[in-house]
Amino acid sequence: MADAPKMEFSRRGFLKGAGITAASTVIESANALARDAKDGLSGPQAVGPDAIPIKLRINGQEHAVTVEPRYTLAQTLRDNLEMTGTKVVCDRGSCSACTVWIDKTPALACMTLAVDAVGREITTIEGLSHGETMHPVQAAFVKHDAMQCGFCTPGMVMSCAALLERNPNPKLSDVKHAVSGNLCRCGTYPKVFAATLDAAQQRGQIADLVTLNTGTERYDGA
């Protein structure tokens, strides 16, 4: 038994893996996918397999980067641009840790090829805060301790902030729905819910309220 096949197979794994030999086909498929999803690039056009220069608009700034067409947006952000706030956990669309916004809509950066993000407006966790001022959802996460190890946190924040963009007055069930794809192994969900509902109520004010030494939680101890 020689060179047994890998145990798992995924479409994007195939797209990425096939890059060595059949990249041009791959790019056509990628574009086809993008067209399915929305409009994407203008038409099938063979690029690759070699790295190509592209420009990505991230957090309001243009970034020139040279990537192989099979690179995901997540990987491009993390490895090429060293914007590591966006996390990769499953790398196949099942955990939402890599959530960014593409044209203001939450999207999975591990399931988006960087070339397909060209011409779109990408927002990452790094773009949510302004200097030292956190986005109200981020401030509420800090205030409510809506994190433990913090590895799911950027994705959670992006999902919750997007919820408030489209629904400024969410109910608990709306928050649960918004993060239903975001896995947290530390089990921080209750505080994620509380933080998001609080942020909705106090939009714009929390950032000022949060300083590091104030606790706000009710202490149930004696």
Place this chain on the structure above:
Amino acid sequence: MAPETMLQEAQDKSTTKGAQTVARPKGDGVKRDSQTPSTPSKPGPGMRSDSFVFGIPQNGLEHIEREVPVSEPPPLPQNSELTYVGKPTVRYDGPAKATGKGKYTADVHLPGMLYARMVDATIPHGRIVSIDTSAAEKLPGVRAVHVIEHVYGVSELRDPKLETPSRYPIVRYAGQPIAGIAATTQQIADDAAKLVKVQYDTMPFVVERNAARSPDAPVVFPGPADAAGSAGGGGGPKDVPQKGNVHGPQRRLKGDPEKGFADADAVVEAEYFTQVQTHSALETHGFVVDWKPEEVTVYASTQGTSSVRNEFADVFKLPKSKVRVITEYMGGGFGAKFGAGNEGVVAANLSRKANAPVRLMLDRRQEHIVSNRPDSHQKLKIGAKRDGTLTAIQLTSYGTAGVGTGAGTAGPATNLYKCDNLLTEEYDVFINAGPGAAFRAPGHPQGCFAFEQAIDELAVKLKMDPLVLRDKIDESPARRVERQVILERTNWRNRREAGADSGPIKRGMGIAQSVWYRFVNMNSSCEVRVSRDGSVELMSAVQDLGTGTKTILAQIVGEEFGIPPAQVVVRIGDTRYPIGPDSGGSITAGSITPAVRNAAYQARQQLFAAVAPALGTTADNLAMQGGRVVLKNDAGKSYTLKQVTAKLPTDEISARATRAPEYSKDRLTYGGVDYVELAVDTETGRVHIEKVFGAHDCGRPINPTGVISQINGGILQGISYALFEQRIMDPKAGYMLNANLENYKILGAREVPEIEIALVENYIAQSSTDAAGIGESAGIITLAAAIGNAFYNATGVRIRKIPMTPANVLAALGKAQPEVEA
């Protein structure tokens, strides 16, 4: 060394493993939260006698005399009298985490860094005939290839001669690491990994616990084999018999169980089954290694910077002084991340060969295979008198830790309640699957699922309220208070007969209790620095897994200096600082906080001594009060910290302290009581958890906010374990079918019930902080049992098998066949 294992070994005396002193509960299961103050004699040399707050506020606090080293700081009063300690405090690194600025190992970028991928075995059992890496090496961008010579973290044959020597390690599970490849991009490393050609000579395999117990099952090891534990546990007993794949038993006998059962008025007896659970930390295991001749720098996603340094030094025969380990942020461990691991060793070899830093993170499939919580098949029998007194306990358990050991489950049966007659026999069963490892309260969720349901069943038989029965048999004062809290603050008083609902949706409630042990690691040191500008820093190699260690250390230093915790600069997770404890078995808070307080206190004393002349007074006339430095003899005079430090004759003072021994030899345990309300849909087999109320103690809570976060997490992980999670092995092909996050189901937002937590303060007078960890007893132990008990209350049917998937639920209700053969 598994905390659980520790309990199973020689009883009755503290064990010293290196410098790690473990305060262990007596194995007779009798000694628990010792609340008997010992009368002090005259203090010995270097000691003084002092009075410490002691007990549980609900029972009325008392004071107790302890003899402590003279260098110890004065006793801390109870939390309500303190400014920062015990107050809900915002997470120290909360903003860094919320804004994505925290750098995890997976985020580390070093100049010239290479990316690596691990190549692993595609067959479950066999010999490697050849490994051809030539095609991989030729791929442009590949910089180094390393083929593994030794696999770490698995059992090893007691007599290696039983196996024909082989150039490469024998493959004993699909996913066993074989080689690593480093390249200029992750893609190239991934591509190259696929080009490695491994030729195998396959051998028969077995991947199911039950099948592996059969005398004619293929053997995983050709003779007795044992696994070493990690700093966080794992590893089972050594020197036990082994027949085929069955390793054990680890046997423990107390009193005369046979007579105990004969004396019983009621006996319950049943079998219970639990599944394999994978750790599924969101950040996979991984390292960035920068191998330089003068120093090896290791960024590690680890629960123990010290354990990583020790193992790197060990494996590569390096002096520890040449290994530096850094863990600034880490994305979850839950017991699985200690030491160098195969991935660390491979990353180091690649870095050395390529002469460049290398990042090697496992992929998600590999993460599911690298470690797990073993499964169990338990036979449990308990006898009791009419009044509830337990007369005998007998437990036999079989569990598989794959190619590892450490599947014992006897912790709860041995240590939760008083019972004079006890027999436990624990077996490990080898199968061709990834090794078990410590996982949040090793052995206890499995053991508790059986034991606390059996106690409930006993209550039914004795026609006693389950809370009342526990009042009778449980000696822990903390759990007594916790049961009272549950009685007062939940719906327990309205509990109905089992199976009271007539419709298809049936509601019920149940409780279960946990026990965990006070372990202390003496490798706990800290330095505190104060500068003339008033800035205060603390430094220790201890790491923060997300439990909030940074925050509690800042609170403790803040308390000593009268400054808000956020103003303290916390530098931890780097072995360049004084050594810190590895974080396993809820050891961290109880071990490191006293060292931190002592260092802060000593730095403050030094500061007072240094500035007293300039303030026109003496050091002993200075004190910290309400955040200001005051003159004891002149109430009108007080200064801010900055005003005082400005008078320092040198730019900086610093003090360093190491953990002092426990103040008493009492062996303590902690526990919790968790209450569950649920609904069972008897038509679909779905279980909906509607409410959880947890009452828990962890000594003196330093940051209630962080403690509550951890308990929320333990409860949710416990629900996830009880209802959803399950490793599924393909018996024909021999590998894990669901090594990913879509088919290995863990709890998500929609499955989160309403959760309420009550913390019970428990002053134990054991150290200068009285802090204790909460990670293990946080709910992960109890939830499956509490859900099982609530399930019974809802349906009148006992469910003795998890996960409670619809198929298993319908099977328990007699409506379908069980889903997976146990």
